[in-house]
Amino acid sequence: MTTILPRKDVVIVGLGWTGSILAHELTEEGLDVVAIERGPWRDTATDFNIGYAQDELRYAIRRDLFLQPTVEAMTMRNNTSQTALPMRDYGSFLPGNGVGGAGVHWNGHTWRFWDSDFRIVDHLNERYGSGRGADLTLQNWGVSAEEMESAYDRFEYLAGISGKAGNIKGQIQEGGNPFEDPRSRDYPLPPMQMTYAPTLFAEVTRSMGLHPFPTPSANLSQDYINPLGIAMGQCTMCGFCERFGCANYSKSSAQTTILPVLMKKKNFEVRTNSEVLHLDLDVSKKHARGVTYIDTSGQEFFQPADLVLLCAYGLHNVRLMMLSGIGQIYDPNTGEGTVGRNYCYQTNSGAQVFFDDKNFNPFIAAGALGQTVDDYNGDAFDHGPLDFVGGAGINCIPTNGRPIQTRPTPPGTPRWGSQWKQATVKAYKATLGFSSQGSSYPARGNYLDLDPTYTDRFGRPLLRITFDFPDNDIRMSAWVTAKMEEIAKSFGGRQYNISPRRKGWDSVPYQSTHNTGGAIMGADPNTSAVNKYLQSWDVPNVFVVGASAFAHNAGKNPTGTVGALAYFAADAIRQQYLRNPGQPLVSA
DSSP: OEEEOOOEEEEEEOOSHHHHHHHHHHHHTTOOEEEEOSSOOOOHHHHSOTTTSOOHIIIIISOTTBOOTTTOOEEEESSTTSOOEEOSSOOSOOOBOSTTGGGTTOOOBOOOOOHHHHTHHHHHHHHHOTTTTTTSOOOOOSOOHHHHHHHHHHHHHHHTOBOOOSEETTEEOTTSOTTSOOBSSOOSBOOOOOOHHHHHHHHHHHHTTOOEEEOOBSBOSSOEEOTTSOEEOOOOOBSOOTTSOOTTSOBOOHHHHTHHHHTTOTTEEEEOSEEEEEEEEOTTSSSEEEEEEEETTSOEEEEEEEEEEEOSOHHHHHHHHHHHTOSOBOOTTTOOOSBTEEEEOOEEEEEEEEOSSOOOOTTSBOTTOSEEEOTTSTTSSOOTTSSOOOOEEEEEOOOOOOTTTOOOOOTTOOSSSHHHHHHHHHHHSSEEEEEEEEOBOOOTTOEEEEEEEEEOTTSOEEEEEEOOOOHHHHHHHHHHHHHHHHHHHHTTOSEEEEEOOOSSOOSSSOOOOOOEEESOBOSOTTTOSBOTTSBBSSSTTEEEOSGGGOSSBOSSOSHHHHHHHHHHHHHHHHHTGGGSTTSOSSOO
16 A cells, blocks of 8 residues: 655655755755655765775675665667666666765766767757768757856866866866866866876877866865865875765765755755655646655655656666656657667777886875876867767876776786786786777667566566667777877887777676766757756656766766756756746747
């Protein structure tokens, strides 16, 4: 039997970055807000205590902070001729579990997407003429970088991002990224102090005529008090960022930037260890009545609400829309339907340079401490004579030297035995690594839907991912990786190794947790699931906030854009939607 609870103004599904931002903004408006979080409560002082937080076995190997397939699995295949099979272990990507979501265990790279990303079709047509990227399903996002600028700025100042602006109000700034769009002001904190590896990378790439700059970092370079009055500490460069919560209050997350204020509000409540099963629509299927969820005792509840915000991890947002009957599920055969459309990933490659005479001390590190070159990212270079669109940032960010997984060895080294032991000891401190983070562009055959065979513990169909790296992206990555090889040679090391991206996505080895798309934003309800404000075209009192809204993925980490979209949607709700609740903000 389902217990019906008292009505709330707003129910939020998931309490990570987006859920926390929207909860804070809407409680400031005076609304009564409840967030429902599938995982446990997580707090910096108690859950990431300095006495045990730096436990590589617990967090990096056994993945204590991550979603387990026993809770929710997914199936995968590379194309429609294959039968999708369940991922028995999350490997390729690692969704978070619990309050804070993936924002707890991220590295902290905080980027802005460019106007040429938001207006990608118009931009490519203007620069190269029509027809570029015709084998892809690229589409404009419905917003511009100028519209998004203030939202990016708010997220960066909330999080205390460390960096160096490259373009302030149209004026190029020495030492920053010359390819970025204009911003209103510099980052709130200066760049992090560089260690040897990124310093050498910057020297070498600068000598080649490239434009290195400090990677924008959510690992704080100085002590900081954010606009909500929450104090954070300077990063100690312990090397335990990715896959770990920060015990030092030095990595931006919902726990260190918003929750200390949000949790004190009388008009906010969070219910943890409670999984939303579906949204409940009325008979018209155009209005959400609330959500049905179940707690750990197996008790089922219905939470009525006037406004429903899907703020879970992007893939979970898409699955909940499908399970709830919101929008038409995308069909790759006809190209019709919007939910599940334009699923994208990240197209990465790597390089290692081995030295005999250098000591990089890799254990002195942080998740986003490094240098980046954007000369080959997006459309910063001329694609006219090339057979691809898109690009990649090249990053030298030595995130850690943790003993279990940091085992660089040069090509030709045996995989075990005394020679491997000798090689790993020699290479541990004397190896410099850098990587490309490439764009992922949508193709008609890459999409999300519900699996026809496999179900979860509640009998609901699992999410099915059909994906392989498009040929365009493989060509792009090969071209950028060739540039990386030129950089590797310029270091003058004893030996180098290049790891290009190959066709054939495999869900087993870790690659990136940057899953995007499936509930994409746009100006046309025939090709997008949500409008520019992330409001569902089909059910106007539902907003779907997160990387699920990305119409493609750029050559950058998505978190900065996710945070900015949360503020962008919050402003639209506060300033427009609440004046006329239940109505579309954009005419279809």
